[in-house]
Amino acid sequence: MSPTIYYILCVLLSLMVLGGISMMSRVKTAVMGNTLSAVAMLGGIILTLVYNEILPAWSVYIFLIIGAGIGWTMAQRVKMIQMPQMVALLNGVGGAASALVGILSLAAIGINPNNNTAADYPIFSQATGMLALTVGMITLVGSLIAAGKLHKLLPQRPVIWPNHSMFTSLLLILTVGFVVLGSVSIEGFPLFWAIIGGLFFSSLFGLFFSIRVGGADMPITISLLNSLSGVAGAIAGMAVGDILLVAVGGIVGASGLLLTQIMCRAMNRKLMSILMASGAKATPAATTPTTASKQEKGEVAAPTPIKAEKTAGSVLRDAKRVIIVPGYGMALAQAQHQVRQLADKLTANGTEVRYAIHPVAGRMPGHMNVLLCEADVPYDQLFEMDAINGDFAQTDAVVVIGANDVMNPAARNAEGTPIYGMPVLNVDDAPEVIICNFDLKPGYAGVDNPLYTRATGVFLKLGDAKESLAEIMKEMDATSDTAATAAPARAEKTAGSVLRDAKRVIIVPGYGMALAQAQHQVRQLADKLTANGTEVRYAIHPVAGRMPGHMNVLLCEADVPYDQLFEMDAINGDFAQTDAVVVIGANDVMNPAARNAEGTPIYGMPVLNVDDAPEVIICNFDLKPGYAGVDNPLYTRATGVFLKLGDAKESLAEIMKEMDIA
Incomplete structure (x- = not known):
């Protein structure tokens, strides 16, 4: 082969790689881009063998086969969470x-x-x-x-x-x-x-x-x-x-x-x-202590007559606009398919559903996108943080699936914490936030999420994310007659009832969703909401999870439509207008303390405005601070907050059961 032909082919193969990487930057063309880059790599191997005249070296093919076999085996055996x-x-x-x-x-x-x-x-x-x-x-x-x-x-x-x-x-x-x-x-x-x-x-x-x-x-x-x-x-x-x-x-x-x-x-x-690990000191924010026993049981932080009647399911059922925020917890719970189911249920109910994708949600770039792609979530439902962060205040509800740091409001003001100054999804801006996290422990940053203790509009569905999403969808299906049986004078308000009546819901996924592998349950909840005519969107914080795009990968795995995923900047302004927000395993990324808790690691970090939502359903494992170690004042908000503690899967399943109550 002449050097001229070799150089021309090198240019073409390089352009193929460049084009493939460019295509992988967009969810809709990511698979095609990956294939194009792989073909270019194969072409590069063949071109190298031909140009260097080593085709007769039979030992090369032995090691090529061994390497291909190892790669194929790893690709087949690796789990999405890994x-x-x-x-x-x-x-x-x-x-x-x-x-x-x-x-x-x-x-x-x-x-x-x-x-x-x-x-x-x-x-x-x-x-x-x-x-x-x-x-x-x-x-x-x-x-x-x-x-x-x-x-x-x-x-x-x-x-x-x-x-x-x-x-x-x-x-x-x-x-x-x-x-x-x-x-x-x-x-x-x-x-x-x-x-x-x-x-x-x-x-x-x-x-x-x-x-x-x-x-x-x-x-x-x-x-x-x-x-x-x-x-x-x-x-x-x-x-x-x-x-x-x-x-x-x-x-x-x-x-x-x-x-x-x-x-x-x-x-x-x-x-x-x-x-250099600077700014990693976890300093608690000046927030209300999270010691309510009922919260730790997965009940409302500060019960009031109105509070007791709402459920995450009822909020989503009545929501017209919902944002779903996936996080690493969804990947761990493998709940992306349940998230898609919830989104479909909301869409069928006339609800607009979007997904808010934080750039660093998960453990690698595009993690949430990959998971949602796996669950066949439409591309046009996925929104980057910048595109959706302003919508949280306007959405009816947010559903967070295994997200924590990427929506921790403490990032805005908890100076001295690892997430201080980090842009987060404004889940706390949403009137209703349903958080399906495995527990209430802080994320990797170790900063408490004040959204967990917000007095109103937060529903915590703790435990396995799949079960939590299933519970939310059941809550959405609940009828007013059954609710009236529990409260003759007035239908009892639960997380499920809130989602069932919501027309707009924002789901905020976090790392807890990944840990609980609850992304499929989140999808189920979203499908249930969509089927109920609710608009569902996911608010993705840039650093939700453990790698760039972590929440996107998990939600993609659950086939969550891409057009439902919204980045923090794109959806953060919609929280105040949404009917409810569902938080799944998120803490720091929606911790309102980030705005004013000076001296904490998350102070100044942009967070999801989940606390702006009227109803917030938080599905976290417990009420402990996130990675930044900053208490989340949202956990103790007087009204509109529903805490679903424990395994995110179970919390989501419980919410869906509440939605199904007749």
């Missing part, structure tokens, strides 16, 4: 491959005879080989630590050792030093020791920089590691003189870096502050 770990692991494998290429290039093993880079530019060849080795090892070790944290094999909170920053800086200096030593020929200093030194110190640096990153910042870390894997690949391409590897690696590195920047902006954090 996708962030999978992404982190694949980033690490890419780094390991680049490091291996760097070592082989330094040892002059397997180098194409037609490549004169080593002979003509020895310093450049050795420098790129050392860089490929060190950057690759940093990516490998950092990715393994990230995967271990996500898989709960390692502590998920930041691990900071004595003099951590000093040793991290020292290891970086030593790594750079050995790269320099390996790039130039120094008499009496063999290249072998430069390779060993670079290998050792870069690995330690990868360990030190990644171990101190907490779970709430993991989406940004994964994006950064993804960028580093591309950079390592591009440098490895320079070391061996492969222009295609340089181009594709550069594209992956640049796209990963842009995504990292987007995630940092979404969380209102600086990359260095995340890597």
